Amino acid sequence: MYKQTQTVRRALRCAFPYTIPIFAGFWFLGLTYGIYMNVSGFSFWYPMLMSLTIFAGSVEFVAVNMLLGSFDPVQALVMTLMINARHLFYGISMLDKYRGTGWKKVYLIFGMCDESFSINYTADIPEDVDRNWFMFFVTLLNHFYWFSGATLGGLCGSMIHFNTEGLDFVMTAMFVVIFMEQWLKEQRHTSALLGIGLSLLCLLVFGSGNFIIPAMLAILAALTCLRGRLEEGQS
């Protein structure tokens, strides 16, 4: 029993520093989201329960508009699937890492937002730290930051007055660092360059609202075509 508690504590202590930037980012975005719901006429129960049950930032902002519009469940489902389609790629990448995580697996997959995926995929977890608990805590802490930020924003959003302009850049900075970490670890940069290049191309062609799905398809097509060459390089 004592040993179990120690394992859990050590994993929490190891996971927490990785989530500090996400704490800053999620509190900022969560507060913004809560305030946005607040000024759109919803009580704090909405951001509180939605941040807890949906836990996918971008789609929650869109959901505010859906709730203000006309009742159309099919459109709500289709919009959500389109915005969140990138999760499919995360799942494919995590098939191995989330294997054998036991009861935690359901929660790990439920809480697999951009940030949880990025940390759990790239983090160098020390040998003496339990991997499953580490990934569990990264997910749980992120979930908690988002939930508490959104709830606070819904409760007292209108009372907060200090200049946070530009704080949302913390998320961009984090993904740049994660991209670099991955870049430094890998031998060939074909996939990383394709990811940046094809995404930029699709952003230019399709615009900021519609570029994710074409970019995903382009990346998938390019990686499929290059399979022979890339697999050769790995072995």
Place this chain on the structure above:
Amino acid sequence: MTLTQQIIMIGMVILGTVLTRFLPFLVFPAEKPTPKYIQYLGTVLPSAVFGLLVVYCLKDVSLFAGSHGIPELISITVVIGLHIWKRQMLLSIAGGTLCYMLLVQFVF
């Protein structure tokens, strides 16, 4: 919208999100061997996805209006520079963010 209709709408958003997260795990269960092609994708996709996420964060930056993306360019350079220099994740992120906040609040 009535409360029931709102609950249905929110339920649809939950369903859509959960579907996109669970689908790969349902289609390729842990007990069965994963097809070679999917295993290959699992190893090469992440690098491309991180690139996609960086572009996704910058999607609303306009090069031809406002501050022309200059604060973003400078701050990303700071992040990269700090990370090459010290390779301390938190330092690189905090330094870049602070730089960006100073730029958008006081310079641009």
